[in-house]
Amino acid sequence: xxxxxxxxxxxxxxxxxxxxxxxxxxxxxxxxxxxxxxxxxxxxxxxxxxxxxxxxxxxxxxxxxxxxxxxxxxxxxxxxxxxxxxxxxxxxxxxxxxxxxxxxxxxxxxxxxxxxxxxxxxxxxxxxxxxxxxxxxxxxxxxxxxxxxxxxxxxxxxxxxxxxxxxxxxxxx
Numbered sequence: 001x002x003x004x005x006x007x008x009x010x011x012x013x014x015x016x017x018x019x020x021x022x023x024x025x026x027x028x029x030x031x032x033x034x035x036x037x038x039x040x041x042x043x044x045x046x047x048x049x050x051x052x053x054x055x056x057x058x059x060x061x062x063x064x065x066x067x068x069x070x071x072x073x074x075x076x077x078x079x080x081x082x083x084x085x086x087x088x089x090x091x092x093x094x095x096x097x098x099x100x101x102x103x104x105x106x107x108x109x110x111x112x113x114x115x116x117x118x119x120x121x122x123x124x125x126x127x128x129x130x131x132x133x134x135x136x137x138x139x140x141x142x143x144x145x146x147x148x149x150x151x152x153x154x155x156x157x158x159x160x161x162x163x164x165x166x167x168x169x170x171x172x173x
Contacts, residue, residue, distance in 0.1 A: 023036075047122070052148070068164075085120075093135050096129055123171060150172060
């Protein structure tokens with residue numbers, strides 16, 4: 001059996017967003033690794049499709065110093081359902097509100113070899129513009145992008161965030 005056994009974990013750093021640990025991991029052949037792992041809270045996001053276009057945010061990620069198109073997504077607050085979090089994040093980051101059904105689209109673990117992050121993604125098609133985004137600092141611009149352009153945006157590297165790419169590709173199949 002190829003299952004790795006975790007013998008112990010030790011905290012290296014912890015705050016309200018992230019828990020960095022080191023783990024003594026035993027491989028199936030008996031060797032040990034001193035492996036790092038990051039625990040984060042779950043997140044939820046929304047893919048909004050209207051008239052063959054998808055609502056995306058053009059944003060800078062300082063960690064990688066890159067720009068790209070992303071879906072609205074964020075953390076699930078204590079006591080909040082994934083769907084409620086997806087609705088809230090959509091409004092806060094885009095100024096658009098889902099006034100229809102939010103269909104569960106997919107579950108994504110963006111980097112399971114390093115972190116526990118899990119993202120619950122919903123799809124909605126009936127939205128209403130309610131004003132400027134509350135979290136205007138999240139993106140430089142918000143645009144309706146033709147679904148037909150998604151492949152070329154991926155090819156150009158303008159969509160590279162794992163959750164966004166997975167969710168959009170899931171919409172296209």
